[in-house]
Amino acid sequence: ETGVTQSPTHLIKTRGQQVTLRCSSQSGHNTVSWYQQALGQGPQFIFQYYREEENGRGNFPPRFSGLQFPNYSSELNVNALELDDSALYLCASSSRTGKSEAFFGQGTRLTVV
Amino acid sequence: AQTVTQSQPEMSVQEAETVTLSCTYDTSENNYYLFWYKQPPSRQMILVIRQEAYKQQNATENRFSVNFQKAAKSFSLKISDSQLGDTAMYFCAFMKRPGAGSYQLTFGKGTKLSVIP
Numbered sequence: 001e002t003g004v005t006q007s008p009t010h011l012i013k014t015r016g017q018q019v020t021l022r023c024s025s026q027s028g029h030n031t032v033s034w035y036q037q038a039l040g041q042g043p044q045f046i047f048q049y050y051r052e053e054e055n056g057r058g059n060f061p062p063r064f065s066g067l068q069f070p071n072y073s074s075e076l077n078v079n080a081l082e083l084d085d086s087a088l089y090l091c092a093s094s095s096r097t098g099k100s101e102a103f104f105g106q107g108t109r110l111t112v113v
Numbered sequence: 114a115q116t117v118t119q120s121q122p123e124m125s126v127q128e129a130e131t132v133t134l135s136c137t138y139d140t141s142e143n144n145y146y147l148f149w150y151k152q153p154p155s156r157q158m159i160l161v162i163r164q165e166a167y168k169q170q171n172a173t174e175n176r177f178s179v180n181f182q183k184a185a186k187s188f189s190l191k192i193s194d195s196q197l198g199d200t201a202m203y204f205c206a207f208m209k210r211p212g213a214g215s216y217q218l219t220f221g222k223g224t225k226l227s228v229i230p
Contacts, residue, residue: 031216042117042204042220043158056217088156094216101148102218104158 003027004093006105013081013112021076021108023091029103031055031096032074034066037088037107049074050096078110086112115140115207119221126195127229133180134190134224136205142166144210147181147188148218153201161203164188166210192226200228 003026013019025032031050035043045058049068063079072093078085088109092102116139126132138147149161164172164181171179176196180189192199205221 033216033218035218035220040222042206042222043218045217045219048216058217090158092158092218096216101160101163102216103160104150106155106157109156 004091004103004105006089006091006108008108009106010109011111013110015081015083015112017081018077018079019081019110021078021089021091021110023074023076023093023105025072025074025091025093026103029093029095030072031094032068032072033092033094033102034074034076035090035092036060036085037090039087043090046076081112083112086110115142115209115219117205117207117219117221119203119205119224121224122222123225123227125227125229126192128195128197130195131191131193132195132226134192134203134205134226136188136190136221138186138188138205138207140186140207140209142209146208146210147179148206148208149177149179149188149190150204150206150220151199151201152204152223153198158204162190195228197228197230199226201226 005024033048034046037043047057052068067075088107090107091105145166147164151159176193202223206218
């Protein structure tokens with residue numbers, strides 16, 4: 001167990017809807033990253049939050065947005081869902097001191113129908 | 114931009130034997146970190162081993178060790194005395210050494226390892 005928890009574990013949404021995924025970071029970690037992992041692929045970086053501000057973004061459209069709260073937990077919001085958004089969404093937390101390692105949650109499996 | 118390539122989509126190994134997973138990467142950075150992550154069917158990505166590019170000594174963690182060849186941009190993972198619990202997807206990942214910037218990981222497509230009893 002890494003101490004990073006994500007909710008929900010599974011989710012089914014309809015094309016065009018909006019979805020919010022949640023992540024609680026490991027104690028002491030102030031940086032949260034989100035990744036999208038399509039079936040059979042490696043995770044792709046969506047964005048990262050540090051001290052409640054976006055601090056790096058991958059090649060994802062603006063309908064992917066996020067928040068980080070003062071307790072360092074985070075949300076990933078996706079608007080206007082498309083079928084291709086079906087994937088495993090992983091949250092990772094890191095500390096900016098020490099070994100720069102990322103600890104992952106168990107992911108949220110999103111299915112868009 | 115960095116790229117990570119894992120050329121072995123699937124591998125298998127007999128229990129108690131040794132297996133090596135390959136990874137190559139491309140970057141113009143001089144300082145960076147490399148990682149191997151394991152993803153079992155439970156989906157949670159688990160850190161196996163970490164290598165800092167400025168360290169010449171290869172990292173080891175119990176049964177896991179790496180062969181890091183910086184000039185060749187190669188980073189292979191050796192698993193000794195393979196166990197059934199090692200069955201999982203293995204991902205090689207790259208991270209630029211962060212200054213004030215992002216702690217972004219770039220992953221390969223993964224190698225599916227099956228340990229056979």
